Amino acid sequence: MAFLKTQQFEAALSDIESAPDGPNLVEKALDRKAQALYGLGKYRESSYVLKEMSQNFAGNTSVHQRLARTTERVKEQERGLYDFARMQREASSQRPPHLDFATYIGPVEIGPSGSKGRGLFTTRAVKAGDLLLCEKAFAHAFVDTKGVHKQDLTVLIDAERDMITVGGQAELIRLVAQKLYHNPSMAAAITGLHRGSYQPVDVTEVDGIPIVDTFLISRIISLNCFGCPLTTLDLKTRGGNQGVIDEKIHHSCGLWPMASYINHSCDRNVTRAFIGDFMIVRATRDIDGGTELKWWYYEPGQDDKKGPSNHWGFRCDCAICTDDQATPPQILAERKRLGKVLKAQGISVRAGKIESMLAKMKLTYHKPASEVPRLDMYNFQVRLAIRYLEANQPTKAVERGLEALGSLGFIIEGATMPKCGTSYGTILIKQWGVDCDIFKCWRVLSNAYSMLGAFGLASQAESFGKISYKACIGEDASFDRY
Structure with a gap:
């Protein structure tokens, strides 16, 4: 006992x-x-x-x-059968939010990924929204960012590397070390993760007592841990600057060994969501068997200092980054300038002005969006679609909503308004694009179709929105009240 x-x-x-x-x-x-x-x-x-x-x-x-x-x-x-509504309730009430559910490893396996070492691959074809992983953290350090529950702040000073680690990540090192010391058979799942150039000790025990290399654990955590909100649903629905984490706060974090094998790409095909100490990984598009899973280590468009080359030691070679490298610097600078101006525009700016600036931004791309997604344009196009919807112009809202999805690489048939007297047909996604919380765009389309009396299209758009919502939030039990 x-x-x-x-x-x-x-x-x-x-x-x-x-x-x-x-x-x-x-x-x-x-x-x-x-x-x-x-x-x-x-x-x-x-x-x-x-x-x-x-x-x-x-x-x-x-x-x-x-x-x-x-x-x-x-x-x-x-x-993989979960009561996600119950998971959300328990994560909202338990502190720390360490939940009593099991890990599910779906149709995925670890395999070689060329110069990136190892990655995670599908073992069979999966559909958009399918559950691939629901993994409980090996260790999870909870930080109460709202200050409701008093707790000590852990500080780790690494004199050799001239580094100070504060908050959840420092606490996570202690948690992982103790768990491995108490249950040595679990060590392989952690010590086999990417560790950079660090060379660990080659002794696992002395006189029957397990040896835990805390320097190895520190390096593995720095390269493999994930910062996490209490729940992704809470992060997306909180007021103010929605979905943005304040970097000045020492946030909760955890180590999810299987999810750590997923490599980075700006053209991602899976997303992660959090409920307490569980990470939920879902497909954001239809994926063939034997396909490597990719997601964002950092959000595309961030400064280079936050990019992967300075921390994980690689440069992204996806179609988006490759195209950026082939684009003249002055064109990239103009695209960035237009993006800043559009971001600074308030809700009072005329829709026509936004249209004009988006048209100029479009000229900075030389390849079709179906080949190279235009992530920089999506949010502004959705904002424009919402403006038209609020102005009781549903036809324009549909046009701009479909343009927004098209900018992410989607190829969609049957979604345009048909001629009078014809059937509304079926929305068919010929090619899936990058999912950037596109359930919001599908909801705009659904509302616009309803205003136009195209209730069949509205229902289909709502269904696609639910798939995207499930991938973004991790579950769709809360979809109707979002």
């Missing part, structure tokens, strides 16, 4: 295996064994022990409740 309380689950199992088989200890030993297996994430094995207890010790009334809970974990772990 002491080992269980300190989360030394492997030591607890070892104790159970060496326990005597006296009649007064059998039930207690089985109970401890079920708890230890549950703590190690071995839910199927834990359920077998609990079933044995329910058959042999009918008087133990708590066994049935625990068996039901463990069966839920098995469904989550093996089939």
